[in-house]
Amino acid sequence: MATTEKSVRTPRAPARIHGDDPSLLRRYSTGERLAHWGVAIAFVLLFLSGLALFHPFFFWTSALFGGGQLMRVLHPFIGAALAALFYAYAARLWRDNRMTPGDWSWARRMLAYMNKHYNVVPEVEGKYNAGQKLMYWSMIVVIAALALSGVVLWQPYFAPAFSSTARKLAGIVHAVSAFIMFVGIGIHVYAAYWTKGSMKAMTRGTVTRAWARMHHPGWYRRMTSPSPPAPRTSGAGR
């Protein structure tokens, strides 16, 4: 700590961001992290407000949004913000989320992985394992379904342009997709909590070498091999 502060103060020393430990590997750029947490906040708000409309048991959450009517006004705007932010963010990650044959064999061993029987689980080659990739693609689909059905339900701007049948169908699609999204995000949050060291990837942008070696050995090798230049720049690991 002391040496870090000293080097920061030394005028000719190269600039170093506070806490940027050289032994750590960069996993997410600042932009990616901000986008992720923007999506996360929007999701929490949407989930709380949507839950009030989903089941009367939870109508009290509307009080958090200034009452039912204001909540109904806010919900679709937050949804539009989430969709815009999510797809901008997802566009940066899609290359790393292409499924490979190795991923499918990993996916078949997912239960063993969840029970920490590593000896039967194939090595992860990419920046993400198959579970993360499937989560990525399911969110791509589910958020599209939510956004499109949400437009059909959006009063007073778009809903009047659609037939009553279309609006009822959209209501079903919206509810089912929201349910899938909640379960998916629930698994996502839990997996991040369960896999120690992952949370830092999204809070500080870095992971430890030991974490990378264990969870993403292929990515670790690419990040640490001397041949490709600048392995520690943001968004690296492709």
Next chain:
Amino acid sequence: MALQSLDIKARSASTFAPPSARTTLEVAKLIDVSRCIGCKACQAACMEWNDLRDAVGVNEGSYTNPPDLSDQTWTLMRFYEEQIQGSLQWLILKDGCLHCAEPGCLKACPAPGAIVQHSNGIVDFHEESCIGCGYCISGCPFNIPRLRKEDSKVYKCTLCSDRVAVGLEPACIKACPTQALSFGSKETMLAQAEHRLTDLHERGFTKAAVYDPQGVGGTHVVYVLPHGDRPEAYGLPKDPSIGPLLAVWRSWVSRSLGVFTMFAVLVAGVFHYMKVGPLEEPRDEPRDGPGDGQGRPPRDASS
């Protein structure tokens, strides 16, 4: 409830057991289309009693004026020109809420108490609880509720619940000069309609029928239609029902199962963590540095 006449039978988006100590008389409005002369006195009386003033529009080549129901027009005389059995018929229908026994609007509504069904059969909107989502509009098989742009609230005929509550008949009934409109217990109204049917059949309207659609459990606005085999000629749906889509969309069972499953996912996470414990990586070895190229941890490293 303060007024017995306003005992509530069903309340939107509520886990609600209706008070059942007393039974209220089920009411109905009978609209005898065969007696209607299309004078619009009922429409004017509705505006008068409910303090509604629709915008002055333009003539669109029909006596129907204004052209549609709105937040300011809760009942509307609709005029149709139809070819029936080789002759031109001028059909007139007093359109408005039918006060279904199984109201689709109430089933669709996600705002607690924004739509209530009184035990006398009146389906009423409580605008102060309305959130403006418009789901009731999708839920209504008769296309009746109208969303007001200025306040994002939905309005429709109340069957003058305020008048009925104190023993008065709805304003439209009071204004009708030809006794095309009657109000009373549903039983009496149906008997009166049957009596009128006999009359109409004798006069050659052999297809005359009572419109009290059972697909929505019957309604508390009942029509006598001279051409009862063709309700769609009057702009009324032939076999209205809430329909499977609304039943799936607003199903209590699936929603409760959904909430239960979401809760179960949280519990499963806790149980998994208790059983399996956290997934931890081994500590960094001290001699580790960039480019060591090894990559693989020992297989048992995480324990």
